Amino acid sequence: MLDQEKTFEPLIVAFCCNWCSYAGADLAGTSRLSYPPNVKIIKVPCSCRVDPIFMLRAFGKGADGVIVCGCHPGDCHYSTGNYFTRRRFALLFSLLDFMGIEKERMRLEWVSAAESAKFARVMNEFTEEVTKLGPNRRLMDIRNLPEGYEELGRGPHREVLDAQAPHARNIPSVVKIEEQMKARATKLLADGVVDRVLAWKAGDHETMPEPAFFDHPSQIENMVYNKYCAHNLSKYLMVAPWLGGKLFDGSTLIFLKPCDSYSFNQLIKENLINLEKTHIIGIGCGGTVQVEDLEEVGMWEKCGVCTKIHHPVGDEIIELENNSPRLDKNARFATVEAIEALSADDRFAFWQSQLSKCIRCNACRNTCPVCNCKRCVFSNNKYDMASKVNATEFEEQLFHIVRAFHVAGRCSDCGECSRVCPQDIPLHLLNRKIIKDINEFYGEYQAGQDIAAPEPLTSFDLNNDGQAGKN
Amino acid sequence: MNKTYKIALGNLSKLYGRINETQQIYLPVRRGGTLNFEKWHESAVVDLHGLKTTNTPKDLFLPQSEDLYTAKMDGTNIEIITKDFFDNAFVIFGVKACDIEAIAVMDNIYLSKHPVDMYYEARRKNAVLVSLACNAPKNACFCAAFNIDAANPKGDVATWILGEYLYTQAQNGKGKAFVEDIMGLFEPAEADDLLGLKAEIAEKAQSLPYSKLPLESFTGENMMKIFDHENWDFLHRACIGCGTCTYTCPTCSCYDIKDFDKCSGTTRFRCWDSCMYPEFTLMAHGNNRLTQKERFRQRFMHKLMYHPMNYDGQFGCVGCGRCINKCPVSLNIVKIIKSLGVEVAENANA
Numbered sequence: 010m011l012d013q014e015k016t017f018e019p020l021i022v023a024f025c026c027n028w029c030s031y032a033g034a035d036l037a038g039t040s041r042l043s044y045p046p047n048v049k050i051i052k053v054p055c056s057c058r059v060d061p062i063f064m065l066r067a068f069g070k071g072a073d074g075v076i077v078c079g080c081h082p083g084d085c086h087y088s089t090g091n092y093f094t095r096r097r098f099a100l101l102f103s104l105l106d107f108m109g110i111e112k113e114r115m116r117l118e119w120v121s122a123a124e125s126a127k128f129a130r131v132m133n134e135f136t137e138e139v140t141k142l143g144p145n146r147r148l149m150d151i152r153n154l155p156e157g158y159e160e161l162g163r164g165p166h167r168e169v170l171d172a173q174a175p176h177a178r179n180i181p182s183v184v185k186i187e188e189q190m191k192a193r194a195t196k197l198l199a200d201g202v203v204d205r206v207l208a209w210k211a212g213d214h215e216t217m218p219e220p221a222f223f224d225h226p227s228q229i230e231n232m233v234y235n236k237y238c239a240h241n242l243s244k245y246l247m248v249a250p251w252l253g254g255k256l257f258d259g260s261t262l263i264f265l266k267p268c269d270s271y272s273f274n275q276l277i278k279e280n281l282i283n284l285e286k287t288h289i290i291g292i293g294c295g296g297t298v299q300v301e302d303l304e305e306v307g308m309w310e311k312c313g314v315c316t317k318i319h320h321p322v323g324d325e326i327i328e329l330e331n332n333s334p335r336l337d338k339n340a341r342f343a344t345v346e347a348i349e350a351l352s353a354d355d356r357f358a359f360w361q362s363q364l365s366k367c368i369r370c371n372a373c374r375n376t377c378p379v380c381n382c383k384r385c386v387f388s389n390n391k392y393d394m395a396s397k398v399n400a401t402e403f404e405e406q407l408f409h410i411v412r413a414f415h416v417a418g419r420c421s422d423c424g425e426c427s428r429v430c431p432q433d434i435p436l437h438l439l440n441r442k443i444i445k446d447i448n449e450f451y452g453e454y455q456a457g458q459d460i461a462a463p464e465p466l467t468s469f470d471l472n473n474d475g476q477a478g479k480n
Numbered sequence: 481m482n483k484t485y486k487i488a489l490g491n492l493s494k495l496y497g498r499i500n501e502t503q504q505i506y507l508p509v510r511r512g513g514t515l516n517f518e519k520w521h522e523s524a525v526v527d528l529h530g531l532k533t534t535n536t537p538k539d540l541f542l543p544q545s546e547d548l549y550t551a552k553m554d555g556t557n558i559e560i561i562t563k564d565f566f567d568n569a570f571v572i573f574g575v576k577a578c579d580i581e582a583i584a585v586m587d588n589i590y591l592s593k594h595p596v597d598m599y600y601e602a603r604r605k606n607a608v609l610v611s612l613a614c615n616a617p618k619n620a621c622f623c624a625a626f627n628i629d630a631a632n633p634k635g636d637v638a639t640w641i642l643g644e645y646l647y648t649q650a651q652n653g654k655g656k657a658f659v660e661d662i663m664g665l666f667e668p669a670e671a672d673d674l675l676g677l678k679a680e681i682a683e684k685a686q687s688l689p690y691s692k693l694p695l696e697s698f699t700g701e702n703m704m705k706i707f708d709h710e711n712w713d714f715l716h717r718a719c720i721g722c723g724t725c726t727y728t729c730p731t732c733s734c735y736d737i738k739d740f741d742k743c744s745g746t747t748r749f750r751c752w753d754s755c756m757y758p759e760f761t762l763m764a765h766g767n768n769r770l771t772q773k774e775r776f777r778q779r780f781m782h783k784l785m786y787h788p789m790n791y792d793g794q795f796g797c798v799g800c801g802r803c804i805n806k807c808p809v810s811l812n813i814v815k816i817i818k819s820l821g822v823e824v825a826e827n828a829n830a
Contacts, residue, residue, distance in 0.1 A: 219815075222714075302531070302805060376720055390762060
C-alpha cells in the first residue's frame with residue numbers, strides 16, 4: 010500500500026531526439042549538471058518520430074508530464090523533421106486543452122547537443138511545474154494506478170452544454186435531380202461508358218435508402234435520391250481492407266453530394282482512387298435529415314451549418330435549381346467556441362460525459378472517408394488498445410483523440426462520424442476544433458478543395474510556426 | 481391474478497430513493513443527449529417516456545468489459561487473485577417487453593446448458609427485472625412479428641403508465657417479495673383500469689409497418705438454402721463492418737478474453753466482441769471468415785437460423801428495432817428477413 014500523503018514525485022517522460030537533445034542530456038550528465046531523477050528519457054531518431062499515441066500512452070501508463078525535445082528549427086539532422094513536429098504538437102496540445110486536459114503537462118522544447126545547461130534547466134522547470142499540478146488523473150488508465158491510489162480529479166459525469174441543437178431549415182425537393190440522375194446512369198451504363206453505378210437504392214421504407222451498386226440499366230429504377238440519402242459514398246470506391254473482397258476491375262459511376270465530393274477529392278489526392286476508371290457526377294443537395302424510428306427528427310447538424318455548394322471535383326454536375334442561401338461559413342465553429350469558453354474543468358466534464366457513452370463500435374472510424382489506413386492502429390490484438398476493448402475511460406479518450414488527430418488536415422468536415430455514432434457523441438467537434446486551429450495557426454485550409462494545395466501537417470513555414478510553445 | 485397497485489408519477493423519485501436505500505437501481509437516464517440504462521442518483525434525468533435506450537439491459541448482465549482474475553508475479557511465484565462473483569442485489573426499472581424477451585434469449589445462451597456462465601449467473605440472480613409496457617411503440621418496432629406482447633411485458637414485476645399513475649403487478653415470487661418491500665408508497669388499484677390501455681397498445685403494435693414479417697421459411701430444413709442464397713451477395717454490400725448492430729443488439733452475446741499487462745501482473749478480462757470485426761475469433765491460422773459477406777451472413781444466420789435450431793425455435797431477434805435506428809448505412813435485420821424469407825418461401829411453393 011502506497012502512502013498518498015507522501016510528497017508527490019511526478020513521473021516525467023522525455024522523448025529526446027538522438028542527434029541533439031539526447032546528446033544534450035548526455036552532456037548534462039558528463040558536465041555534472043543535475044536534473045531531477047523523475048525524468049525518464051526515451052531516445053527517438055527524430056522528434057518527428059513521436060506519434061501522438063506515444064504521448065497519450067505515456068500518460069495512460071502513469072506519466073504525469075511528457076516533454077518532447079528536438080533540435081532547434083533549422084538544425085534537424087534530417088533537415089525538416091522538427092518543422093513537422095512543431096505543427097503536429099501545436100495542434101495536439103490545443104486539442105487536449107480543448108478536452109480539458111492540463112496543457113501544462115506537455116511541452117515541446119528545442120535543445121541542441123551543446124545546450125546541456127538548457128536541458129537541465131528545462132527539466133528542472135518542467136518537473137517543478139508538474140509537481141505543482143499534482144498527479145495526472147485526467148488522461149490516465151486507472152488500471153495502471155498502484156493499489157491504494159484513488160481515482161482523483163475526475164469528478165462525476167455531469168451535463169455542461171448541449172452540443173446537438175437541432176436545425177430548422179427548409180429542405181428543397183430533389184425529385185428533379187433524381188430523375189436526371191437515373192437518366193444519366195441508364196445512359197452511361199447502356200453506352201458502356203461505365204460498368205456499374207454507385208448510388209442509393211430504395212429501402213423497404215422511404216426513410217431507409219442504402220448505398221448500393223447497380224450493374225445493369227434495368228436495376229436503375231430502384232435508385233433513389235432524397236433527403237434521407239445522408240451516407241457519404243466516397244469510401245466504397247476504395248476497397249476498405251477490413252471488408253475483404255476483390256477489387257473491381259471495371260469502371261464506376263459515382264454520385265457525389267457537395268460534401269461527399271470534398272472527401273472524395275481528398276481520396277484522389279491520397280492516390281486511393283483510380284480516376285481512369287471513375288466517372289464522377291456531382292449532384293446538388295439541399296440537406297439531409299436525421300431519422301429515428303423511421304420518422305424524421307430534424308436536419309442533421311452537419312447539414313444545418315454546411316456551406317459547401319460547389320463540387321471541387323466532377324466530370325459532370327447536376328445542380329439543384331435554387332440553391333438555398335447558406336449560413337456564414339464560420340457558423341460551424343459556434344459550438345467549438347462555446348466549449349472553448351468553458352473552464353478547463355467544465356471542458357473535461359463535457360468530454361468525459363460524452364466520451365464515456367462510447368461503446369467502441371468503430372462506426373466513426375469505418376465510415377470516415379479519410380480513416381483509410383490499410384490496417385488501423387487499433388485493429389490490434391497485441392497491445393492494450395484493441396479496437397473492441399472498452400474497459401476504462403482512458404481507452405475511449407485515447408481512441409477518439411487518436412482518431413481525430415490521425416485525420417487532422419485531411420478531414421473535410423463531412424460530419425459522418427457524428428451522424429453514425431449510435432450514442433450521439435458530437436465527435437465532429439474534435440475535428441472541427443482541429444480545423445479551426447489549422448485555420449488560425451497556418452491559414453485557411455479546406456481539405457479536399459484543391460488537390461494541389463500543400464497539406465497543413467506535411468508542410469511548414471520556416472519562420473512562422475511558433476505556436477507549439479517556447480522556442 | 482396478482483394484485484394491482486399504483487403510484488402517482490410525481491412520486492416516482494421517492495420510489496427510486498426508497499429502492500436505492502437497500503439496492504442499486506438502474507433505469508433509463510438521459511445524459512449527454514442519449515438515453516441509456518444508468519445507475520440512479522438524485523440528479524439523474526430519468527425518462528420513462530422514452531421508447532428505447534441505446535444500450536440494452538444486457539450491459540448489466542454482460543458488461544462490456546469485466547475482469548476475471550489477476551495474476552501477480554513476485555519473483556518466480558505467480559499468485560492468482562480471482563475476482564469475487566458479483567453479489568449486490570440490484571433492480572432494473574423500465575425494461576421494455578422486447579428487452580425482457582432478449583434477457584430470456586441470453587438466459588438460454590448462458591444458463592440453459594452446462595456449464596453455465598457463472599459471471600452472468602451471479603448478476604442475473606441478483607437482479608429484479610421491472611418491466612414497463614410501451615405506450616407508444618413506433619415504426620421501427622417489430623416485436624409483434626416475434627409474438628412479443630408489448631402490452632403485457634414479462635419480468636419479475638410489470639408496470640404500466642396510465643394517465644398520471646404508474647400501475648404495477650408482480651409477476652412471480654421474486655417480484656412479489658420486491659413489491660411487498662416497497663408497498664408503503666403504493667395504493668391499491670383495479671387491474672381492469674389497464675384493459676383499455678392494453679388493447680390500445682396491442683392494436684398499435686400490430687399495425688406497425690414491420691409487425692408482420694415472413695419468418696416461416698427460417699426453419700432447420702432451409703438452413704443450407706438460406707446459407708447459400710445468392711442474395712447475400714448484394715445484401716451485405718453496403719455494410720461497413722462496424723460493430724454498431726452487435727453492440728446495441730440486446731441479444732448479441734459474443735465476447736473475447738484478453739489480458740491487460742500492468743507490469744506488476746496481468747489482469748485477464750473479457751469484453752464484448754463483434755462478428756462484424758475481422759479480428760473476431762482470430763486464431764493462429766488467421767480468420768475463417770475472410771470477407772465482410774461471410775461476417776455479415778454469420779450474424780443474421782445466427783439470429784435467424786442457428787439460435788432457433790439450438791433453442792427450440794426461439795429466434796435470436798426480439799424486434800427491438802435498434803439496428804434499424806442505428807445502422808450507419810441503413811441495413812437491418814428486417815431487410816434480410818424480407819429479402820430471404822419471401823424468396824425462399826416462393827421457391828418452395830414453385
